[in-house]
Structure formats: structure tokens, C-alpha cells
Amino acid sequence: MRVLGIETSCDETGIAIYDSDQGLMSHTLYSQVATHSEYGGVVPELASRDHVQKTLPLIEKAMYQAKMTSKDIEGVAYTAGPGLVGALLVGASIGQSLGFAWNVPTIGVHHMEGHLLAPMLEALPPEFPFVALLISGGHTQLVRVTRMGCYEIIGESVDDAAGEAFDKTAKLLGLGYPGGAVLAQLADEGDPDRFYFPRPMTDRPGLDFSFSGLKTYAVNTVAKYGLDAKTRADIARAFQDAVIETLVIKCQRAMRATGWKTLVVAGGVGANIALRRCLSETLAKEDIKVYFPRHEFCTDNGAMIAYVGCQRLLRGERANLAIEVYPRWALSELKSI
């Protein structure tokens, strides 16, 4: 089955065509980062308007790249939540309209299920069951994944998501928005021994996270030491080391608790190279294999939506004709595939 995927949940328009026999046929992406950066965060109304302008041209481009026409498409998948309501409605309206016009079935996909299954697009995909660490701008969750569609949250952030903490600290350091990737680059130049930030909630049992205190720690360090170029890099390093070690400790605990040997890491923060290295090396010592999506499929993209949509459509799931989106939607509410 050949499925067109549409992702418009936040500030990226992502389009892809996935074929269940041949794999990923094409994918296109437009990032609105430049539009939102001058406001220091995503402006929902601007995001929606931009998706309206970009979605159809990107679909045409993806079709052209895959050398296909609308007649080759057998299903349409769009992100139905969680995310910004206006942005989601753009993708859902376009997806439903195309499905109706082309007379093919449609399906609304859960954005985080897309992230979670993104490693399935790689040549060597993970096998079930596995533990997934979802680390994006809006979510930090450890998920017990018994099979496709069967998700149990075993740990999550009680306050800021990991990506949100990266972005807030980056903003404090004057690195712009969203600054996660820029902060990560700067951290490479920082002195790992100058500052030490706490590893939140690792001193007690459990799999939950708390990242908002690290931002406060960064604020206090800036107040005390200023923000010259070296201090900025050293703070970036201390912050990143704290987030990484915390994530590694919680992943180790989750793997021991389940006894499973496969960890999947997905979501924007999963693009962090130091984190990828540290998780893989530490868990390899416990005979655990860690899977990541390729770099470009860690952050938001259409490929993960086309993939999940295809799996659900193949099993007979269908959206009805209503255009429905779910800005808040728990992973655990999903039906097993």
C-alpha cells in the first residue's frame, strides 16, 4: 500500500510517500524556524498560516520526486494530534479533502507514535518488545512497547520536557530559538569540569523526570559568573552533561525493570550526538542495543506519519469523513495495531 503522509502539528510542514513493499519513496520538509525565531517561540497563528501556504506545494514536490501522480496514492495519513490545534487542522483538512477527492481511505496519526516508530524506517529496524525514550520539545517519556500500538508510559517529566529545557537554557544563553541544536554545538567547546549541574530525580527510585530546575541552575550560574564566551560554553556543557546523564540513568533503570534488551530513542533531542554516543556506549555494557532514527527523522517529519498511517490503514483502520484533531491525546489511548 502506498500512503501519503502529512505532518503539520507544530512548526514544520513534513510530507512523505511510503510504500509498504518498497519503503520510503520520497519526503519533503519545510521548517518555519526563521518565521518564529524573532518572537522567541512558536506563534500558533503564524504556524497555521504557513502550513496553509506550504502543504500543497510540498505534496506536489514529494509526488514529483517519487515520480508519481495522485493515481498512485492508495491512502492518506495526517497528524491528528497532539499539537497546535490550528496547525493540526490544516493537515487534517487537506488530508481529508485529498482522500475524498482521490477516493482513498484516510487516517489520523498520533504524532508521538510517529516519533516512536520512526526507527522502523531504517535498514535495520528494532524488534518488539522494546523500551522507547521519547524526547521532543513537548514530551519526555519512557514507554513500554509490547507491540505496535501497545504503549504503556512508565516514566515522564513532571515539568519541562527535555527539548523545552534545552530551548529555555539556550534562550538564556542568547542562542536564539529553538536553540537545542545550537546549545549542543556550543557544549562541545565547553569545559566539563568548570560547573556541575544536578541530575534531577536520580537520587530516588522511579522513572519520572524533572528538568525545570536545571534552567534555574543555569540562571543562577549566569548571575554569578556572567555570560562571556567561555562561561557560555561551559554552562552549555554542564547543562547538556546533566541532561544526558539523567536520561542515561533513567534508561538504565527502565531496561533493568523490564529486563528487555532493546531501547529506541526518538524525538528531536534524539538528534543530540553526545546523547546518542553516551546512551549506546553505556547500555552496550549491559548487552542492550540502542536504536535511533536517522538524524533528519528525529525531528518532525512526514515520513514517520506516512509509515504509521500505512500500518494502520493496512490493518483496516479508517478515519470517518469528519475533520477531527486532538491537541491533547495520550499515547496509551491508542488501539493496538
Ligand code: KG4
Ligand atoms: O520532535 P521535535 O522536532 O518537535 C516536537 O515534537 O517537539 O523536537 C524539537 C526539540 C526542540 O526542543 C529542539 O531544541 C530539540 O528537539 N533538539 C535538540 C537537538 N536538535 C533538536 N536538542 C538537543 N540537541 C540537539 N542536537
Ligand code: ZN
Ligand atoms: Zn515532534
